[in-house]
Amino acid sequence: MxxxxxxxxxxxxxxxxxxxxxxxxxxxxxxxxxxxxxxxxxxxxxxxxxxxxxxxxxxxxxxxxxxxxxxxxxxxxxxxxxxxxxxxxxxxxxxxxxxxxxxxxxASDDYLEANFTPDDSTVDFIFLGNVGIAQNLEEVIEAVATLGDLQRFILHIVGDGSSLAGLKLKVSNMGLDEKVRFYGRRPVEEMPNFYKLADACIVSLKSDNLTGLTLPSKVQGYMAAGKPIIGMIDGPAKEVIQKSGCGICVPSGDVQGMSNAMREFITHKDRYKNCGANGRKYFADHFSxxxxxxxxxxxxxxxxxxxxxxxx
Structure with missing residues (x-):
């Protein structure tokens, strides 16, 4: 009863x-x-x-x-x-x-005080999380393909999902194996290692229906870790990135815009040295x-x- x-x-x-x-x-x-x-x-x-x-x-x-x-x-x-x-x-x-x-x-504030300063000359972009259709990583990879004249950068994709196999095939077919690395699903204990590696973090999302109305939780994680964010996304995530001053954001699906944003960060990284601190402050004020x-x-x-x- x-x-x-x-x-x-x-x-x-x-x-x-x-x-x-x-x-x-x-x-x-x-x-x-x-x-x-x-x-x-x-x-x-x-x-x-x-x-x-x-x-x-x-x-x-x-x-x-x-x-x-x-x-x-x-x-x-x-x-x-x-x-x-x-x-x-x-x-x-x-x-x-x-x-x-x-x-x-x-979101968790475990990384809010951690030191994740990168320690090499390569510009490392990190994507963390679900690798599905909604995340629109195909177009991120297309943006990477336009940066062939730049040598010192790598895109690291950490996560699993329905699009992973297709993305690996796409990278292989486009000859981008040296520029894009896949790690699959990794335990949460390893996340500090990836944040330590990252110069900037990537977020992308299709703007279809409900997905375009949400703030991916990874955005909050990136901000807590003090990492600049390069986004190809609309909606609340774009608003947060722009208001906080924590990175660069272009419209969802704008491959050329994403290419330009990544190129800008690679060639003028020092211009974005305050983005990490800006993100952490915004996180503490809004997402703690x-x-x-x-x-x-x-x-x-x-x-x-x-x-x-x-x-x-």
């Missing part, structure tokens, strides 16, 4: 991943007990459904959209993991702006656990004062 919950909780907190239906039990409790509900949106619905249901006008997609709207409307307050989610909520679900706020997920928990506590405490006020 299921245990009956007490009816005197101050606030209902929903950590919303997928599917959005997971929020329904919390909403039912909040309705019954007139308790404020705070939802932290990590997966945006029905946008996440586009990975499965391609046609937005389909009957099934429209049903999911209506359910999603109803769920988000029933929340007292919504915090979003991505800044782009806020405008989506306003546009698609007609959620009032005063009900929404951006709260980026915190301390900042996240303080903001979340204040949000919960604010709703707590409305404990017995009907919110639905």
């Amino acid at each position: 299921a245990k009956r919950l007490p009816d005197d909780f101050d606030v209902v907190f929903v950590y919303q991943l997928s599917p959005v239906l997971m929020a329904i039990p919390g909403i039912k409790y909040a309705r019954k007990n007139k308790t404020p509900l705070l939802l932290y949106c990590c997966d945006l619905w029905p946008e996440s459904m586009k990975l499965i249901v391609k046609k937005e006008r389909s009957f099934f997609f429209q049903i999911i959209k209506k359910i999603s709207t109803s769920i988000y409307m029933d929340c007292s307050r919504i915090l979003t993991q991505s800044s782009s989610f806020v405008s989506y909520m306003e546009r698609v679900h007609m959620i009032s702006s005063d009900k929404l706020s951006y709260l980026p997920a915190f 656990k301390r900042v996240f928990m303080s903001t979340l506590y204040n949000e919960l405490n604010e709703l707590r004062s409305k404990r017995n006020v009907p919110v639905f």
Whole structure:
């Protein structure tokens, strides 16, 4: 027999991943007990459904959209993991702006004080993480191929995924084996070695649908490690890179722009010597656990004062 919950909780907190239906039990409790509900949106619905249901006008997609709207409307307050989610909520679900706020997920600060200064003359670019279609590394490799006149650089790709085999074949066919190295999946204990090697870190992402609305967690990791970032990406990641002054960013899919950015960094690396420190400062101010928990506590405490006020 299921245990009956007490009816005197101050606030209902929903950590919303997928599917959005997971929020329904919390909403039912909040309705019954007139308790404020705070939802932290990590997966945006029905946008996440586009990975499965391609046609937005389909009957099934429209049903999911209506359910999603109803769920988000029933929340007292919504915090979003991505800044782009806020405008989506306003546009698609007609959620009032005063009900929404951006709260980026915190990341590990283990590398915030570490010394990862490279110790050789080669310019080493590092990509860390999933190697899939969304990461768009094919176009990063195409950018590398245009830098044949430059000798002193290497792109290191650390990670595994659905595109790894194809990327290895592409590199071989293009004769780039000396410029691109693959390491596969490596244990987390080895990450400091790769950060020590890196002069700059690479992030790229297709701008299709939901993926273009998110901030890849690797961006926060790169910033904590104090590494300049070279990005071929749109959305929140581009905004963070530009606001923090931690690197160079070109639009998603802009191969020539990525080539120019890498060339600029290779030939004028000293111009970017402050990017690492800029990234670490921005990380400490926006992505630390301390900042996240303080903001979340204040949000919960604010709703707590409305404990017995009907919110639905």
